[in-house]
Amino acid sequence: MSYKNCKLYGLTNQGNITGNRTYISRGKKTRRHVCHHCSKVFNDHTGTFYHDLRKDEKTIDLALKISMKGMSIEAIADVLDLDSNFDL
Numbered sequence: 001m002s003y004k005n006c007k008l009y010g011l012t013n014q015g016n017i018t019g020n021r022t023y024i025s026r027g028k029k030t031r032r033h034v035c036h037h038c039s040k041v042f043n044d045h046t047g048t049f050y051h052d053l054r055k056d057e058k059t060i061d062l063a064l065k066i067s068m069k070g071m072s073i074e075a076i077a078d079v080l081d082l083d084s085n086f087d088l
Contacts, residue, residue, distance in 0.1 A: 008038075016037040025043070026054070026055065028056075030045075062080065
């Protein structure tokens with residue numbers, strides 16, 4: 001079952017979500033949560049643009065702004081001091 005198929009998805013104060021643990025992601029402490037109704041595990045980035053990206057939000061936002069100005073991937077990597085084959 002996808003977390004979006006859970007009948008409690010998006011509802012608050014239902015008592016089905018608990019913090020599961022914390023871990024370091026992109027240099028920040030991130031809390032993992034579990035839904036006891038559908039058993040899915042998720043974090044604060046699940047379902048957002050930043051989900052499963054490897055760089056911090058500031059770097060991602062800056063890379064997107066630069067790319068919208070027409071700069072090449074290689075130039076963005078050079079400016080942000082990243083490998084030219086970088087994964088955001």
